[in-house]
Amino acid sequence: MFKGSIVALVTPFKGDRVDEAAYKKLIDWQIHEGTSGIVPCGTTGESPTLSEKEHEQVIELCVKAVGKRVPVIAGTGSNSTSEAVSMTKHAAKVGADAALVVTPYYNKPTKKGIYLHYKAVSESVDIPIVLYNISGRTGRNIDPELMAKMASDFKNIVGVKEASGSLDQILRIKELCPKSFFITSGDDALTLPILAIGGIGVISVAANIVPRDVAAVIDAFNKGDLKKAQEINLKLMPLVRALFIETNPIPVKKACEMMGLCNGSLRLPMCDMEDANMAKLKQALSSYGLLKKESKSKGPMVAAL
Numbered sequence: 001m002f003k004g005s006i007v008a009l010v011t012p013f014k015g016d017r018v019d020e021a022a023y024k025k026l027i028d029w030q031i032h033e034g035t036s037g038i039v040p041c042g043t044t045g046e047s048p049t050l051s052e053k054e055h056e057q058v059i060e061l062c063v064k065a066v067g068k069r070v071p072v073i074a075g076t077g078s079n080s081t082s083e084a085v086s087m088t089k090h091a092a093k094v095g096a097d098a099a100l101v102v103t104p105y106y107n108k109p110t111k112k113g114i115y116l117h118y119k120a121v122s123e124s125v126d127i128p129i130v131l132y133n134i135s136g137r138t139g140r141n142i143d144p145e146l147m148a149k150m151a152s153d154f155k156n157i158v159g160v161k162e163a164s165g166s167l168d169q170i171l172r173i174k175e176l177c178p179k180s181f182f183i184t185s186g187d188d189a190l191t192l193p194i195l196a197i198g199g200i201g202v203i204s205v206a207a208n209i210v211p212r213d214v215a216a217v218i219d220a221f222n223k224g225d226l227k228k229a230q231e232i233n234l235k236l237m238p239l240v241r242a243l244f245i246e247t248n249p250i251p252v253k254k255a256c257e258m259m260g261l262c263n264g265s266l267r268l269p270m271c272d273m274e275d276a277n278m279a280k281l282k283q284a285l286s287s288y289g290l291l292k293k294e295s296k297s298k299g300p301m302v303a304a305l
Helices: 020-032 052-066 081-094 111-124 144-153 167-176 188-196 211-222 226-243 250-258 275-288
Strands: 004-008 037-039 073-075 098-102 129-133 157-162 182-185 201-204
Touching (some): 037 073, 052 073, 052 081, 081 111, 111 144, 129 144, 157 167, 167 182, 167 188, 182 188, 188 201, 188 211, 188 226, 226 250, 250 275
Parallel strands (some): 098 129, 129 157, 157 182, 182 201
16 A cells, blocks of 8 residues: 555645645646655645645645545645644544654654544544654654664554655664555655665655656666666666755755646745755756656646646
8 A cells, every 4th residue: 555656745825825736737748757655735845834624635635636536645634733632633524544643843752642642633633544654853762772662552654755865764764664564765865775675665856747658766676686777776866966065945846846736835934945056956856857848758747837
């Protein structure tokens, strides 16, 4: 259910509203291009700047647009436990297949606080809960021992999106957690190494613009064709670096606009790229062949701009 390339989907805006038509086109294209799952309202979807009403709107829209073709793993995390519980309950109610719940950010809870936070969320719903461990944004790491305890104590905590950047930590998670507990990469640059030590896929930023190639890395690896996986991965790396030249999702949103996938407008405090970085992003997209007038993929290259 959670294997392969899962896209952390951008949220297109039209003026001060969510662009529902463009969002539906993005979802159809992603599934056509081989994406294995959709994450609405993640960091890449600018969840911190969505109102509660918009958050619910986007998740419900995603569930309906996907129509059970692939799993929907709704981003429902918050630094407020009650808010995370409320959003997770809503996601379950409207038919999301799972919830992706980030460690509470800014308030820097203790290990006990993290445990109690996830306890409250997991006990509020029956759908699977995927932990999202990204200490660079939250200020708190879920250490392997705590992760193993939560995976053991709460039956619907089934896996983790690991963005700690530590392969050693991921190996420790594999050692301590139940065999059924899965690890998916939360860092496009580390997807192939994480697959090599037991990961099952990626929740990807790059898949917003090159879904077929991100999926192909995982497919080749799973088929035992490591050489092909390495070749595609090496091709992806300059593009991946360009997508993180400024804070995510600024570059990927602008890349989507350059490719005609959706409007690239952002909400403050996210803002337009610096000119020098914009030039580097454009060069990376051009070198990859993504700014050609014609595309081999029959995607929504004329989606709502």
